[in-house]
Amino acid sequence: MTISDIRLTPREVAAHLETDELRQLVGLVEHDDASDPFPVVAMDAVVFACGNATQSMQYFVSTWGMTLVAYAGPETGQRSHKSFVLESGSARFVLHGAVDPKCPLADHHRAHGDGVVDLAMEVLDVDRCIAHARSQGATILEDPRDVTDQFGTVRLAAIATYGSTRHTIVDRSRYDGPYLPGFVARSSGFAARPGKPERLFQALDHAVGNVEMGRMDHWVRFYNRVMGFTNMAEFVGDDIATEYSALMSKVVANGNHRVKFPLNEPAVGKKKSQIDEYLDFYGGPGCQHLALATGDILATVDALRAEGVEFLKTPDAYYEDPQLRARIGTVRVPVEELQKRGILVDRDEDGYLLQIFTTPLGDRPTIFFELIERHGSLGFGAGNFQALFESIEREQAARGNL
């Protein structure tokens, strides 16, 4: 099998993505599905529980340039909660918000705040995947079942993962409705300001989970066993972790790397770990960040800043470090253009990537987004952990505070 054999989903075709473009955007590799115990077609959706899904929908449409495509709620017979479905390229977000105060979503939001409840994946054979997951000891939250409406039938099941997060798996090969049975097509009247790029991101690159100290390897093995995911080369070990970032990280991915799940755990560092802060405020393990792939991170960052999105600041010392300049070599724009926007660079043997992180999306210091533009690199920016924290310390030292 070669990369060109990767089957685009109907949604990716509709979004005018091409295989080579997707390969570049999210770093796809060759893979033979035949020996895969849990073959995954693609991410199906990232499902959020929101305190106010109606307003979050407007935020994702107006600020993040997403397209509203489907809806379910009291008007369509779903009395307990509203659900909005948004797309950007091959990425799909689903936002749920409680209408009925007795809806379990209201309790979930009270406990966790806004966050990701489901990282749904599209598969070809739900029953085969669930049989394998069950044989490996996974908790099956929902057994395979058909759900039908006038657009056809989907087959769905759900597997528990870290915290209160789940993986719905769905076979939608016999379905052509706007999302799932019960949803109706819906669009937004929003008109983007002139000159704003039509789409700010094309695909989901990776979804990161934060788990408790000492639990990272448990969840790595869970994905190895239950979904046949393999470990990617990149990891952040305790040498970098304890000195700078106070986290450790490993990455698991499905065969062709369409689905990539980095897993973080706190490490004992100089300061309180950012992972501990997340666990305190989310109330346990959960999704820390979603990386959104873009082909032009400079234009995307400029458009998002114009809408008021805030990003983590990168100290000038990061860009002025001769070691960093030597490490990153030549990238597609002058380093000054990156510095102006605070965009980070990392390079490995396969190429380089550009990345930047937003501040938390909601009130709690929990979920945030990353933007990523890949040029061959299959990494996640581990080189930036050390470079960024060292440069912060250099600035601290310059102020006489280290």
Ligand SMILES: [Fe+2]
């Ligand atoms: Fe990331």
